[in-house]
Amino acid sequence: MERSKKMVLLCHCILNANSKVEGLSRFQGAIGEVVTLLIEKGIGMIQLPCPELLNHGIKRWGQVKSQFDTPYYRESCQQLFKPYLHQLKDYMKNGYEIVGLVGINGSPTCGINRTCDGVWGGEWKTSDVWKEKIDTIEVKYEKGVFIEEIQELLKLNNIELPLYGLDESCLEESIKGLRLFIEMEESSLSNNK
Numbered sequence: 001m002e003r004s005k006k007m008v009l010l011c012h013c014i015l016n017a018n019s020k021v022e023g024l025s026r027f028q029g030a031i032g033e034v035v036t037l038l039i040e041k042g043i044g045m046i047q048l049p050c051p052e053l054l055n056h057g058i059k060r061w062g063q064v065k066s067q068f069d070t071p072y073y074r075e076s077c078q079q080l081f082k083p084y085l086h087q088l089k090d091y092m093k094n095g096y097e098i099v100g101l102v103g104i105n106g107s108p109t110c111g112i113n114r115t116c117d118g119v120w121g122g123e124w125k126t127s128d129v130w131k132e133k134i135d136t137i138e139v140k141y142e143k144g145v146f147i148e149e150i151q152e153l154l155k156l157n158n159i160e161l162p163l164y165g166l167d168e169s170c171l172e173e174s175i176k177g178l179r180l181f182i183e184m185e186e187s188s189l190s191n192n193k
């Protein structure tokens with residue numbers, strides 16, 4: 001059988017839910033519906049690294065975007081993505097199609113359309129301080145830090161890559177949206193040949 005020469009980039013926790021902050025994953029191992037859809041469509045999967053896990057480990061607390069919005073973390077995200085950028089360039093040079101990048105909405109690092117932020121940090125001296133901090137958390141309609149850095153590197157290399165954000169809280173609807181996203185991108189790639 002001939003290979004499809006189609007691939008998608010997936011944020012790490014889509015294929016490895018174990019990398020998420022303890023208590024945040026709704027899946028035992030991977031988001032199987034995403035994997036099944038991509039296999040059905042004959043699309044290869046490139047798993048991106050998890051900057052949060054690599055920088056802060058598996059025992060990290062949940063954090064917000066402003067905590068990751070530091071020069072060091074941004075540079076770390078760029079360094080993590082550069083080998084993948086080189087792969088993309090080589091694949092594309094050799095006739096492969098990159099259908100897009102799929103992230104996780106709500107993530108401070110890998111959110112596509114939505115991230116979380118707040119006045120987070122400091123010392124937890126009393127439960128009142130804890131409650132005050134939690135009450136500042138809000139949804140922001142912007143990208144996470146890793147996705148922003150990926151987009152910057154892609155732009156510098158004249159690569160346009162469509163993005164899709166999965167919403168784990170309404171996965172069935174999100175998978176339907178992903179199916180449409182893939183079909184639209186496949187159609188667009190076919191029309192550009």
